[in-house]
Amino acid sequence: MNIRIRDVDPRDVAELLRWNGILRDGYATGRQKVWSRSDEATRLQFQNPHPTRRSVLLLAEIDEVPAGAAEAHVHAGEPADVEIAVLDAFRHRGIARALLHAVRKALRGTATMMRTETYCDAGVSFARSEGLRVGVRESRQVVDLPVSTKTIDRLPTALADVDIVSWVGACPDELLDDWARLRAHMSEDVPLGDLIRTAAPADVAAVRRNEERMSEQGYALVRSVARADGEAVGYTEILLSRPDPKIVLQDDTFVAQRVRGRGIGRALKVANLRRLMSLPESSDSRFLQTYTALTNAPMLALNRSVGFEEVDVLTILEGPLG
Structure with missing residues (x-):
């Protein structure tokens, strides 16, 4: 052979x-x-x-x-x-x-280092045999689309002291500094287990570069920001590929630690889901997919409350490149 x-x-x-x-x-x-x-x-x-x-x-x-x-x-x-x-x-x-x-x-x-992903035990065994170690395991969850307005309306999201702003596409100029700041906090906060944490570029220039590349590749960016007491305290983002909209990607959801436990994460996800359902392109979408670390119990519970169900588990491994 x-x-x-x-x-x-x-x-x-x-x-x-x-x-x-x-x-x-x-x-x-x-x-x-x-x-x-x-x-x-x-x-x-x-x-x-x-x-x-x-x-x-x-x-x-x-x-x-x-x-x-x-x-x-x-x-x-x-x-x-x-x-x-x-x-x-x-x-x-x-x-x-x-x-x-x-x-x-x-x-x-x-x-000098590398990381890889696998969804099966054989893949984990192979990576370990090549000197990599398990860093984190994540639940891959999906919810069927479309989600009916009736189902969305049943989800508790009313927050008297929190405003949710939603849009599609590039971040509005007046929210750009807040968006960059929240993304930086997300990079510092997301559960990574034993993986090496690297600082993701999250300045306003990096945000705009990423938006341009995603737009060039045909992605609609569906986004929401939560504001409390005049300050942006959380955000969420969904990526819909216009060339292939069947499976939509739920990307980051982040809420500042000082305001967690108030339902802001759920309010963000529901507002963003409403905006997704309003896009003409979403009429061809069948699933919304997200990933959550198995150790992140609050986010796993939030996802279940919105209707997500686990379909498999991702293992991310890391080790020397050489």
């Missing part, structure tokens, strides 16, 4: 989309309601690369037949994010190990 690992040229659209399809099929094996990056978003992402990030795209072939793929990204000074997928018919042949070794070789000198 001859395993060949080769680089994928993102300028070759046909090859890029073929690579993305192998990743998609490998990730989905044995799982339900699986989100995947659309072909259009893939093309836009890799043909307009992030200016401060290095990316590695690899394809594994056996006798010229595609068998697996790998994707790795790294910002200077941070752990490399590595994802590996092997098609079901080619598992247990050493393909994942060959891909990982190729990623390590490609990133040598760029990063």
Whole structure:
């Protein structure tokens, strides 16, 4: 058996989309309601690369037949994010190990640590055998869409002393400083278990750069901010891919510690869900997906109250790149 690992040229659209399809099929094996990056978003992402990030795209072939793929990204000074997928018919042949070794070789000198994700025990065992350790485990939860207005109306969200502002797209100028500040606090607060915590860029310039890239890749940004006593104290964000709106992504939800326990998180999620349901593009959406650390009991309870149910568990592992 001859395993060949080769680089994928993102300028070759046909090859890029073929690579993305192998990743998609490998990730989905044995799982339900699986989100995947659309072909259009893939093309836009890799043909307009992030200016401060290095990316590695690899394809594994056996006798010229595609068998697996790998994707790795790294910002200077941070752990490399590595994802590996092997098609079901080619598992247990050493393909994942060959891909990982190729990623390590490609990133040598760029990063010293790496992290990866898996949804199965076999993936955890493989990563551990390569020197990685479990950092955190997260519940992947989904709720069916559309959520009826009647169901939303039954959720308790009335807060006399809290205002919720919702919108779609770029953050309004008058809320930009607050949005950047809250995102910075989210980066410091999100449960990461034993993973290395890195400071995510959350200044206003970084916020605007991220908005531009997400818009270029076809995402509608559905957002809400909570204000109490004249101060922004929480936010939430949903990402809807216009090219492929079937599975919508619930991204961050954050509430400042001093005002937790007052129902602000639920009010934010419900307001944002209402705004999502008002988008014409959401008529083709079937699921809303979110991730929550298994140790984050308050957020798990909040998600259940909104109707989310667990479909599987994600394990994130971390270890030396070399």
